[in-house]
Amino acid sequence: MVNDTDDDICSTVDDIEKYKAKFRKLSTALDKLILDEVEPISAARLNALFDRWIQVKKTFEKMCFWLSEFDLKQYQGEIDALEGRLAKMRKIHFSFKHKIDLIQKPLKESCIEAKPDGNSNKEQIRHGTIEGVTNEEIVLDNQSRHLNDHGAQNYVLNRLENCVVWILDEIFSLKLMNLKNCKVYAIPINGSVLVEKCEKITLHLAARQLRIHETKYGDFYICTHTFPVIENSRHLRGAPYNLKGERVKKLLQKYRLNTENESWKHVRDFGYSEPSWTVIPQDQIKAVEKEM
The missing domain is CATH 1.20.58.1250 (Tubulin Binding Cofactor C, N-terminal domain)
Known part of the structure; x- marks a missing residue:
């Protein structure tokens, strides 16, 4: 209902x-x-x-x-x-209680790429969208929220190559598009994740829903409330979500995500006659040392 x-x-x-x-x-x-x-x-x-x-x-x-x-x-x-x-x-400039631009234009100055050492470089991010970044390590946390008029509820990563992304902010949804040779580590997400047209990626995700479209050569360390859905994708592998830390544990409980349900094994695979999803062998699973 x-x-x-x-x-x-x-x-x-x-x-x-x-x-x-x-x-x-x-x-x-x-x-x-x-x-x-x-x-x-x-x-x-x-x-x-x-x-x-x-x-x-x-x-x-x-x-x-x-x-x-x-x-x-x-x-x-x-x-x-x-x-x-x-x-x-809007013929005159009213003061909206929702401060969201009705006509969106690129704002290079409204973007941040924050590194773990505390240094910040400016790239292109607007309303939770990061795009066109190469060879960088990106950290998104609650200190980045002033850059996002939507209260950092959603993030979109588009056209990233050879990047490592740490999502440490509590968000509702995540969209990954056109990523190549990237790694994404995210604390539990209280909504959905969409992965589209990505290649050679490694993702560590816990969310209520996961949908993968036109993606190839990816390793997914996941925990989902519903079974993941795959469409027109190939050469994908799965394993349990393996990020650790007190904050991760609390958010898993808060969002009622059960890491024991083995949803990473039971995917809905559409588009090709041959299976697109296999289990990552135990000796090839990559441990994550950093605690969230």
Whole structure:
């Protein structure tokens, strides 16, 4: 059943049609309100419309884990179109209670890549997105939150090569796209992880859901609430999530993630006739010495 709680997400394929219906209802209602609006619009009214847009976007984020690539583009297009229409209605600079830019432009100065030794270099990160980084070690923790207008609830890593990423912030979702020769270590995540078009990667992840699309040559040390879903991928291997530390233990309990359920063995594999997932041999498992 679909409800309106902030921590509710689509947990099964069977729920997806309910979420699509909710998205369509919210999107259509907002579209009509925008059409019926008379200019000039007040700041209070524009904030109210923006609140509705946030609800449309949140509904999309809760169901995106189960959407096909085609549906992802379609729904994202609708969200962007509504956002653009709201931006056009803003003829003067109102003070939004949600301080999110309606028109997004690259901001190189709003990005940080923090290293374990405390030194910081600036790369490109905006609204939780890090992209186009090569040969770096990146640490994302709660001290990076001032860079993220969404409160560091989501991170997107895109087009990283030969990088090591430590995600030490408590986040709701993680999207990994076009990573090559990268390692990602993450404390437990209270939502979903999407891995798309990655190659030669090693991931240490604990999350409620994991979906892997068009990815090859990857080792996954994972713990998930539901069985991982693989689509059109090859040469992937799995093993138990092996990050340690008191904080990891507390978050696993908080998010009700059971490391004993062996979900890493039982994947849903779609797209190829031959199995895409095998178990990492015990003598090839890479231990992680650092505690979180």
